[in-house]
Amino acid sequence: MNSIIEVKHLKKNYGDKEVLKDINAEIEKGKVITVIGPSGSGKSTFLRCLNLLEKPTSGQVLFEGTELTDLKSDDLDKLRQKMGMVFQNFNLFPNMNVLENIKLAPMKVKGMADGEATALAHKLLKKVGLDEFADHTPTSLSGGQQQRVAIARALAMKPEVMLFDEPTSALDPEMVGEVLKTIQDLATSGMTMVIVTHEMGFARKVSDEVWFMADGYLQEKGSPDEVFDHPTSDRAKDFLAKIL
Numbered sequence: 392m393n394s395i396i397e398v399k400h401l402k403k404n405y406g407d408k409e410v411l412k413d414i415n416a417e418i419e420k421g422k423v424i425t426v427i428g429p430s431g432s433g434k435s436t437f438l439r440c441l442n443l444l445e446k447p448t449s450g451q452v453l454f455e456g457t458e459l460t461d462l463k464s465d466d467l468d469k470l471r472q473k474m475g476m477v478f479q480n481f482n483l484f485p486n487m488n489v490l491e492n493i494k495l496a497p498m499k500v501k502g503m504a505d506g507e508a509t510a511l512a513h514k515l516l517k518k519v520g521l522d523e524f525a526d527h528t529p530t531s532l533s534g535g536q537q538q539r540v541a542i543a544r545a546l547a548m549k550p551e552v553m554l555f556d557e558p559t560s561a562l563d564p565e566m567v568g569e570v571l572k573t574i575q576d577l578a579t580s581g582m583t584m585v586i587v588t589h590e591m592g593f594a595r596k597v598s599d600e601v602w603f604m605a606d607g608y609l610q611e612k613g614s615p616d617e618v619f620d621h622p623t624s625d626r627a628k629d630f631l632a633k634i635l
């Protein structure tokens with residue numbers, strides 16, 4: 392079995408609102424999936440269900456064959472660490488400098504020694520091109536730089552999958568490129584990724600598969616060419632006509 396994440400008949404309700412109705416999907420190791428679709432269609436809810444930040448109402452999420460929905464919290468935490476998440480608003484800890492932001496989880500959660508965590512943090516900062524900002528506070532950085540730090544911080548836990556929820560939506564236009572470039576480098580390095588994005592040019596370039604979500608379902612799944620150039624559902628045709 393090559394899939395790292397499997398989703399079977401996933402449903403999620405908030406009260407009597409059915410947000411995810413019946414989601415079925417597989418994510419293969421090393422693949423880049425982008426999830427597109429209208430605002431409010433459940434993309435963030437779906438991502439949060441993948442690592443059980445949000446508890447599914449029913450259905451299954453399997454990570455490397457282990458059903459997450461069955462796990463006790465300690466075991467769940469261990470598997471969750473294998474999924475790094477990057478949010479729209481960076482969510483860096485404002486009272487810590489950049490280096491400390493990256494070191495925190497490896498030290499606290501994994502018990503990594505200070506020296507090792509420092510070396511790791513510098514290595515990751517170099518990777519995202521920000522090592523010279525190691526002792527800066529997050530708020531002294533631009534939005535694009537903060538998001539690159541957030542990516543480095545997620546990578547510090549050595550995840551097997553990275554989940555991105557609209558990583559460039561909060562950025563000024565001139566900063567979008569540097570963040571997309573960082574994500575693209577990760578893709579090239581073979582990282583398995585699920586990326587919710589409105590950047591269609593980027594999605595077309597970087598994705599192995601594009602998934603279109605609307606009305607609680609993944610309405611289309613396919614290669615970028617299939618989904619962008621030959622959508623089959625009216626819902627996807629309509630959405631793409633508005634944004635492309």
Ligand code: ADP
Pocket residue numbers: 405410428429430431432433434435436437
């Ligand atoms: P998207 O990311 O595609 O914009 P979301 O997953 O954020 O969509 O939201 C899908 C729907 O679920 C929206 O109608 C939203 O208002 C609702 N929703 C999301 N989170 C919650 C929550 N914690 N409680 C209640 N409703 C929520």
Ligand code: MG
Pocket residue numbers: 434435436556557
């Ligand atoms: Mg969202």
